[in-house]
Amino acid sequence: MNMKRIKLILLAVSVGLLSSFQAHAQKAAVSVNAGDALCLGTAGAEVSYAVARNWSLNAGARFNPWTFNKGDAKRQTQLRHQTYAVGARFWPWYVYSGLWFGAKAQYQEYNRGGFKGRLRTEEGDAFGLGVEMGYSWIVTHAFNLNFGLGAWGGYTEYVSYDCPYCGRRTGDGGKFFILPNELIVGLVFVF
Amino acid sequence: MMGRVCPILSLAVLCWMACSCGASRKVSALKRSAPEVNISLPGEKELREPVTLERPEQDTLVVYDFDGRKVMLMKAVMDENGDMVANEELKAAVVTARFRNVAERHGKVDLEFQVTVPRVMLEQDWQTRFYPDMFMLGDSTRLDMLILTGDQYRKTQLRGYQRYNNFIAGIVSDTTKFINLSLLERFLQRNIPQVYAYKYDQSFVSEEEFTSCFGVTERQAIEHYTDKFARYLNNRKKARMGVMYRRYVKAPIVTDRVRLDTVFVNQRGDFVYNYVQTVETRPNLRKIDIVLSGEIFRQDFLLYNVPRCKPLTFYISSISTFTDNTERYLTKIIERRAEANAACHIEFEKGRWDIRPDLGVNSLEIGRIKDNIREILLNEKFDLDSIMIRSYASPEGSVAMNDALSARRAAAAREYFSSYMSHVRDSLRREAGLSISVDDGLRESDTASAYLDQGVRFSSRAGGENWDLLDRLVRADTLISEAAREKYFSYEGLKNLDERENRMMKDESYAHIRDDLYPKLRSVRFDFYLHRKGMVKDTVHTTELDTTYMRGVQAIRDRDYGTACALLGSYQDFNSAVAYLANDRNLSAMRILELMERTAVVNYLLAILYSRLGDEQKAVQCYIHSCSQDRAYVSRGNLDPEISRLIKKYDLHKEDDDFTY
Numbered sequence: 018m019n020m021k022r023i024k025l026i027l028l029a030v031s032v033g034l035l036s037s038f039q040a041h042a043q044k045a046a047v048s049v050n051a052g053d054a055l056c057l058g059t060a061g062a063e064v065s066y067a068v069a070r071n072w073s074l075n076a077g078a079r080f081n082p083w084t085f086n087k088g089d090a091k092r093q094t095q096l097r098h099q100t101y102a103v104g105a106r107f108w109p110w111y112v113y114s115g116l117w118f119g120a121k122a123q124y125q126e127y128n129r130g131g132f133k134g135r136l137r138t139e140e141g142d143a144f145g146l147g148v149e150m151g152y153s154w155i156v157t158h159a160f161n162l163n164f165g166l167g168a169w170g171g172y173t174e175y176v177s178y179d180c181p182y183c184g185r186r187t188g189d190g191g192k193f194f195i196l197p198n199e200l201i202v203g204l205v206f207v208f
Numbered sequence: 209m210m211g212r213v214c215p216i217l218s219l220a221v222l223c224w225m226a227c228s229c230g231a232s233r234k235v236s237a238l239k240r241s242a243p244e245v246n247i248s249l250p251g252e253k254e255l256r257e258p259v260t261l262e263r264p265e266q267d268t269l270v271v272y273d274f275d276g277r278k279v280m281l282m283k284a285v286m287d288e289n290g291d292m293v294a295n296e297e298l299k300a301a302v303v304t305a306r307f308r309n310v311a312e313r314h315g316k317v318d319l320e321f322q323v324t325v326p327r328v329m330l331e332q333d334w335q336t337r338f339y340p341d342m343f344m345l346g347d348s349t350r351l352d353m354l355i356l357t358g359d360q361y362r363k364t365q366l367r368g369y370q371r372y373n374n375f376i377a378g379i380v381s382d383t384t385k386f387i388n389l390s391l392l393e394r395f396l397q398r399n400i401p402q403v404y405a406y407k408y409d410q411s412f413v414s415e416e417e418f419t420s421c422f423g424v425t426e427r428q429a430i431e432h433y434t435d436k437f438a439r440y441l442n443n444r445k446k447a448r449m450g451v452m453y454r455r456y457v458k459a460p461i462v463t464d465r466v467r468l469d470t471v472f473v474n475q476r477g478d479f480v481y482n483y484v485q486t487v488e489t490r491p492n493l494r495k496i497d498i499v500l501s502g503e504i505f506r507q508d509f510l511l512y513n514v515p516r517c518k519p520l521t522f523y524i525s526s527i528s529t530f531t532d533n534t535e536r537y538l539t540k541i542i543e544r545r546a547e548a549n550a551a552c553h554i555e556f557e558k559g560r561w562d563i564r565p566d567l568g569v570n571s572l573e574i575g576r577i578k579d580n581i582r583e584i585l586l587n588e589k590f591d592l593d594s595i596m597i598r599s600y601a602s603p604e605g606s607v608a609m610n611d612a613l614s615a616r617r618a619a620a621a622r623e624y625f626s627s628y629m630s631h632v633r634d635s636l637r638r639e640a641g642l643s644i645s646v647d648d649g650l651r652e653s654d655t656a657s658a659y660l661d662q663g664v665r666f667s668s669r670a671g672g673e674n675w676d677l678l679d680r681l682v683r684a685d686t687l688i689s690e691a692a693r694e695k696y697f698s699y700e701g702l703k704n705l706d707e708r709e710n711r712m713m714k715d716e717s718y719a720h721i722r723d724d725l726y727p728k729l730r731s732v733r734f735d736f737y738l739h740r741k742g743m744v745k746d747t748v749h750t751t752e753l754d755t756t757y758m759r760g761v762q763a764i765r766d767r768d769y770g771t772a773c774a775l776l777g778s779y780q781d782f783n784s785a786v787a788y789l790a791n792d793r794n795l796s797a798m799r800i801l802e803l804m805e806r807t808a809v810v811n812y813l814l815a816i817l818y819s820r821l822g823d824e825q826k827a828v829q830c831y832i833h834s835c836s837q838d839r840a841y842v843s844r845g846n847l848d849p850e851i852s853r854l855i856k857k858y859d860l861h862k863e864d865d866d867f868t869y
Contacts, residue, residue, distance in 0.1 A: 043398050044421065070422035110432055111424060114395055158397040207398060 028062070043207045046073075046113060048163055050203035057096040057132070058083045067112035075121075076103045084181075093181040095138075098127035102147070113161055113207050119149045123169055123198075131181035138178040145171015147198045153205060161205040170195035234331060235511050238504070245338060246324040247500050247520050249308050250482055307521035309847050312489045314792065315767045319487060319522050321498055323354065325479040329504060330472060333360035334511065335459070338502040340483065343519075344493055351485055352467035359473045364507065365459055372456040379445045386442070392433040400426055458508045489524060491766045496522045525847035527790045527816075528764045530809060532782050538752045544743045546590060548736040550580050554621065555730065561616035563624045577734060581625065582632055590738040594665035597621050598733045600674035602726040603709045607673060615670035621732050622668040629666075673705060674729040681725045692717035757783075764790060782810075789813060794820050808838035812851075819850035828854055 044067040053059040063077030079100040086092040104121025108114065123145055130138025151165020172193055179185035269281040284292045310317050319342075329336050338354040357365075380386070397404040399420040419425050462469070468481060487496065498521075502514035552573040554563065565571050584592055599618035601610040682688060682696050695715055702708040712718055760775030764787050772787040780800055788797035798817050804810050811834035818827035831851060834841045842861065845851040855861055 067422075070420075070424060111395070111399065111420075111422070113398075155391060155394040155398065158394055158401075 043158075044112075046161075046205050046207045048077075048203050048205040050163075050199070050201050052200040052202045053079055055200065057081060057085070057094070059096070059098075061100075065106070070111055071108050073106045073108065073112045074104070075106060075119075076101075078102075088182065090180060090182040092131070094131035095181055096127075096129045096132065098125055098129065100125040100127075104147070108153075113153055113205065114155055116152055117150065117165070119147075119151075119165075119167070121147045121149075121169075123147050123171075130178070136180040137187065138181045139175050140178075141173045141175030143171055143173035143175075143194070145169045145173075145194070149198065149201070151201055159207055161207065163201055163203045163205050165199075165201035167198035167201070168195065169198040238328060238512055241328060242515070243326045243328050245326070245329070245500055245502055245514055245517055247321045247340075247483075247498060247517055248324065249520065250320055250322045306518065307495075307523060309523045309525060311847055311849050312524050312526040312767070313849075314790075315488055315769065317487050317489055317496075317522070317524055319485045319496060319498065321483055321520055323481045323483055323500065325356065325481075327475065327478055329502075329514070330356060330358065330475045330479060332358040333364070333506060334358050335361045335505045336502060336514075337505070338500055338514070340485075341499045341501065342485070342487070343497040343499065344487075344495070345490065350465075351483075352465050354467055354481060354483070355462065355469040356479060357469065357471045359471060361459070361506070362471045365457075365461055368457040368459070369461075372453055375445075375452050375456065376449070379449075380442050383439070386435045386439045387430060388433045388435070392429060395429055395433065396426065399424065400429070459505065489526065489767050493524055495524060498522070525844075526767070527786065527848075528767060530786050530789075530813065531761055531764050532786075533761065536754045536757045538754045542740065542743075544739050545593075546738045546740070548580075548584065548738060550577060550734045550736075551731050552577050552734070553728070553731045556617055559613070561613060561620045563620055577625065578628055580734070580736075581629055584736055584738065585629070585632055585636070587738075589741060591741050593737040593739055594667065595625075596735040596737070597625070597666075597668040598671045598735070599668070600671035600677070600729055600731050600733070602729040603673045603675065603678065603705065603712075604722075604726065607705045611670050611672045614672055615668075618668035618670055618732070622666050626666045671733070674731070675705065677729055678721075678725060681728060682721070685725070687720060687724075688717050760784075760787065763787075785813065789816065792820075806833065808834045808841060811837065812841050812844070815854075816848060816850045819854055824854060824857075827851075828858060828860065831860070 046065045046067075048063045048065070050061055050063070053061040059079050059081040061077060061079035063075050065073045065075030067073045077100075079098065081096055081098050084093065084095040084097065086094060100123060102121045102123035104119050104123075106112075106117045106119040108117045110116070123143075125143045125145075126141075127143065128138070128140035130136065147167050147169030149165050149167030151163060153161045153163045155161050170193070172191060174189075174191045176189040177187045179187055267282055271279050271281060273279050283295045285295045287293050310319065323338065323340075325336065325338070335358065336356045338356075340351040340353070342349045342351055393404070393407075399422075400418050402418040403426045417425050417427075467483065472479070497519045499516055499519045501516045503510055504512040504514065554570055554573050555568040556562075557564070557567065563570070563574070565574055581595075584590065597618050599614040599621060601614045601617075603610070605613075679697075679700070682693060685693075688696075692715060696712065696717070699708045699711050702711070712721070756775055757779060760772050760779075761783055763769070763772035763775060764783065769787060769791040773784075773791050773793065776784040776787045782800070782804065785797045785800040785804075788794070788800070794817050797813070798821075801810055801814050801817065806814075811830045815827045815831035815834060818824070818830060827850075831841070831845060831854065835845070845855055845860075
């Protein structure tokens with residue numbers, strides 16, 4: 018808990034510091050995504066920096082520690098993961114304004130299973146590249162509403178289990194995958 | 209469903225065909241009957257029924273009596289001699305006047321005529337237009353047209369305008385509407401904050417363009433946030449405005465050069481309109497013809513061309529015809545006598561009076577006088593009557609002595625110059641030469657005899673000491689001080705001139721006066737007395753045309769009455785009276801005409817004047833006098849409204865009518 022608190026405080030302070038540079042050209046941004054929360058309560062944040070009129074670089078992390086209905090063999094659901102990604106976005110008009118296309122490199126350590134009635138649980142480490150596109154709508158000079166869709170594909174080393182609760186392995190190894198990555202409905206703070 | 213639709217559809221088609229048939233039937237009926245529009249003089253109704261030609265009635269019978277002789281039977285009356293004469297009756301023919309006399313007043317004429325449009329030309333969905341044309345002096349002018357619009361036609365017109373207005377309303381004129389201003393503003397606020405800072409700032413902004421940190425200008429931002437497709441569509445609409453106008457408004461409402469544009473809803477009977485046109489007259493304008501033509505339209509489609517009606521003629525009479533066009537010459541008063549004079553400074557030796565051409569500048573002075581004499585002798589305009597020579601002396605010496613001296617000097621000059629003059633005359637005579645005529649032998653030419661006949665008196669007079677001139681010179685001299693001048697003039701009262709001279713000699717300014725001013729006093733003055741050659745009397749009448757007067761008369765003829773009054777006002781004669789009359793300055797005209805001899809024309813003009821001033825008794829009296837003096841004014845009276853009014857009121861032509869018919 019203390020670690021978490023400290024992290025939150027650090028985040029708030031950095032946001033405060035960065036936002037004090039109002040008169041400065043607004044190049045940096047921080048965004049949070051409500052769509053993350055849909056994924057069974059993931060918390061995520063992303064920082065980005067505009068490097069040119071049409072390009073921005075971003076780095077983000079998502080974290081989901083939750084296990085729902087723990088202990089219940091039939092109903093236990095989890096989508097635990099920690100994801101770290103770095104990427105770049107192309108804005109045809111201007112950074113943080115309007116349409117954008119992005120690509121990123123992502124690492125995800127995950128353990129998911131039990132949702133939609135499927136008991137097969139998988140955990141592993143995945144590396145991959147993702148593509149996304151979306152629209153960022155300017156609400157005020159300081160923040161946008163960001164909408165987007167992303168998918169990614171890559172390689173994962175996994176172990177799969179019979180159910181989310183038990184420990185019976187059903188398989189392991191490495192495989193390639195392509196999966197939808199995220200649904201973005203978020204808030205961007207531009208500094 | 210198809211079964212129900214088909215009969216309805218065919219019925220609709222049939223109905224539509226019937227309607228259009230009906231419309232075109234009206235048109236063909238119109239074309240067949242070929243109606244005519246009519247113009248007539250107001251107040252006179254044209255005969256509706258044409259006069260039918262009946263078989264001429266026979267009033268003479270030829271019969272054969274039982275002897276076989278031809279006898280003619282006809283109506284007869286007994287005349288004053290007791291003879292039986294045939295009496296013929298003529299049936300009157302009816303003539304409709306197609307002309308009217310109008311009088312021009314103040315440079316303008318009012319033409320009034322009545323337009324009658326037959327009912328058959330007016331329909332609810334037609335528009336009928338009439339174009340009156342005015343012909344004068346070989347020139348034609350189209351007057352303002354008359355438009356008669358049917359109710360349906362007008363409704364269709366307005367509907368077209370309405371549709372066009374709707375189209376126009378759809379065009380966005382404010383180009384900022386295409387810009388997403390809210391988004392743009394937020395973008396600017398974030399990325400080009402310097403520009404955003406000027407949002408409420410009304411001060412002058414420099415030319416430097418603000419850009420974002422990545423070099424995007426405000427202009428680029430505006431362009432990005434503009435809805436380009438909507439703007440393109442709007443521009444296309446703007447470009448098609450003309451096309452759309454022509455498509456929607458097929459028959460635009462005409463307002464230019466239209467005298468009448470009336471919409472009739474329920475027209476019963478013919479349409480009658482009184483058309484009045486005021487026209488400025490020009491010189492030589494005697495008559496004006498008016499002709500009416502027209503067109504009938506449905507929508508923008510010409511249905512029928514109304515043929516030209518019979519012309520109506522207006523004959524124009526004017527007061528300017530009364531001008532007296534005889535030429536008028538200038539009278540000048542020229543003096544018979546004239547004078548010329550010359551002064552010369554001939555130097556004489558002290559105490560002597562003989563003329564020495566070699567002394568000082570004498571040769572120049574003498575030469576000048578000789579030239580003057582010669583010029584005057586040769587002058588064609590003037591003849592020399594006499595020459596007077598006056599000689600003056602300076603105040604040196606006694607007055608008596610100077611008087612005698614100047615007398616002798618004048619006499620000497622006279623001798624000298626008269627001998628010169630006779631020498632000149634001799635040589636002129638020789639130059640003019642002799643002419644030989646066949647019958648008379650040798651004879652002196654006429655020009656020479658003119659010179660010989662001159663009896664020129666040559667007289668001389670003594671001028672004495674020229675104190676007047678000395679006074680003038682001293683007054684004007686700048687080299688004499690004020691004190692000296694005062695001293696000089698203090699001696700003026702002295703009657704004894706010698707005494708005065710002695711006093712003067714003691715002053716310090718005397719040296720200057722003696723050396724510089726005295727020489728000017730010793731002069732001889734020549735006065736030439738002349739008279740104009742060939743003139744016996746003192747005044748002469750020239751043969752120069754009085755151009756101001758002629759211009760004034762021409763101004764009356766050109767109907768420019770204002771200028772005529774200005775030019776002729778000072779002469780106060782008959783033409784000025786005419787100008788005043790034409791310009792409505794009745795009292796000024798009266799003042800001139802009342803004093804003139806009462807000829808027929810003067811009586812007639814006075815009649816017009818009295819009529820204008822309201823004195824009808826005097827007006828009628830003058831008119832009757834004028835008619836009895838000159839029969840032409842009987843018919844002229846009908847042309848001027850002031851007189852024709854009186855003629856109608858008092859039936860002045862009644863007696864004449866009885867006699868002429």
